[in-house]
Amino acid sequence: MALNTLKTETRGRVAIITLNRPDALNALNSELLGELRETMAKFGDDEKIGAIVLTGSEKAFAAGADIKEMQPLDYVGAYMNDFFEGWSAVANTRKPVIAAVSGYALGGGCELAMMCDIIIASDTAKFGQPEITLGVIPGMGGTQRLTRAIGKAKAMDLCLTGRFMEAEEAERSGLVARVVAADDLMATAIKAAEKIAGFSLPVAMMVKESVNRADEMTLAEGLRFERRLFHSLFATEDQKEGMGAFVEKRKAQFKHR
Numbered sequence: 001m002a003l004n005t006l007k008t009e010t011r012g013r014v015a016i017i018t019l020n021r022p023d024a025l026n027a028l029n030s031e032l033l034g035e036l037r038e039t040m041a042k043f044g045d046d047e048k049i050g051a052i053v054l055t056g057s058e059k060a061f062a063a064g065a066d067i068k069e070m071q072p073l074d075y076v077g078a079y080m081n082d083f084f085e086g087w088s089a090v091a092n093t094r095k096p097v098i099a100a101v102s103g104y105a106l107g108g109g110c111e112l113a114m115m116c117d118i119i120i121a122s123d124t125a126k127f128g129q130p131e132i133t134l135g136v137i138p139g140m141g142g143t144q145r146l147t148r149a150i151g152k153a154k155a156m157d158l159c160l161t162g163r164f165m166e167a168e169e170a171e172r173s174g175l176v177a178r179v180v181a182a183d184d185l186m187a188t189a190i191k192a193a194e195k196i197a198g199f200s201l202p203v204a205m206m207v208k209e210s211v212n213r214a215d216e217m218t219l220a221e222g223l224r225f226e227r228r229l230f231h232s233l234f235a236t237e238d239q240k241e242g243m244g245a246f247v248e249k250r251k252a253q254f255k256h257r
């Protein structure tokens with residue numbers, strides 16, 4: 001498939017997807033969504049890939065959904081097409097995804113970063129949900145995922161004022177896992193992805209699934225869900241290998257089985 005709005009490459013077991021609409025600060029349009037869905041599905045199905053890094057440009061991870069594409073929408077059109085529902089496929093990617101964020105991550109850009117599992121930001125990153133300035137509210141999860149990530153006080157502040165939050169505040173608030181110098185962003189994100197991809201893939205996928213359940217379940221349900229997944233891992237070769245390697249004082253060689 002020829003890609004117009006993305007670039008992709010693989011490095012060992014890590015896939016790197018770069019948003020590539022430089023003239024529009026990587027604004028998220030339908031074409032980009034289609035290509036991102038296909039690419040995520042392709043890497044999701046590829047047994048040789050253990051983790052994905054999603055990034056943008058130095059100036060913008062993504063400056064939001066494409067306002068020029070949205071502007072002519074009417075209510076019936078938006079409702080009948082369930083506009084933005086397509087992003088659920090990206091959020092539901094089962095392999096670990098790291099967002100490497102530099103520059104603007106606004107509106108849908110911030111929401112896309114929050115669909116990923118770990119956000120690593122450069123010290124130039126700016127996060128925000130400025131939809132209120134356009135006469136709308138966030139529509140790709142901003143009011144929900146941001147509130148879960150940073151709490152009601154900060155989420156209300158960002159969504160109601162539309163102000164941008166610098167990387168340091170984003171890390172302090174719990175949105176961002178790590179902040180690094182801009183020059184180190186990709187190396188740091190790829191190194192973290194390589195680390196994850198070196199572990200057992202089914203185990204990494206179960207970690208992701210179980211942590212994500214914390215947002216959806218009561219504590220009692222979540223603890224039971226986690227424990228059942230834990231029990232199931234004793235049926236895998238990788239549990240035998242991981243624990244065997246520890247006991248034998250050697251490095252584990254996981255087979256993803």
Ligand SMILES: CC(C)(O)CC(=O)SCCNC(=O)CCNC(=O)[C@H](O)C(C)(C)COP(=O)(O)OP(=O)(O)OC[C@H]1O[C@@H](n2cnc3c(N)ncnc32)[C@H](O)[C@@H]1OP(=O)(O)O
Nearest residue numbers: 023024025027063064065066067068106107108138139140
């Ligand atoms: C998914 C939802 C429902 O939650 C909704 C959204 O995501 S709504 C969009 C939220 N995002 C925004 O409101 C940010 C819009 N962009 C900006 O405010 C500024 O571009 C900026 C502050 C990020 C950067 O400003 P500046 O450096 O001055 O660059 P510009 O000249 O403004 O932009 C360059 C170029 O990119 C186009 N652009 C930027 N953002 C978008 C966008 N979200 N959609 C479409 N196009 C965008 C901008 O129009 C410029 O292009 P030209 O007009 O020069 O062709």
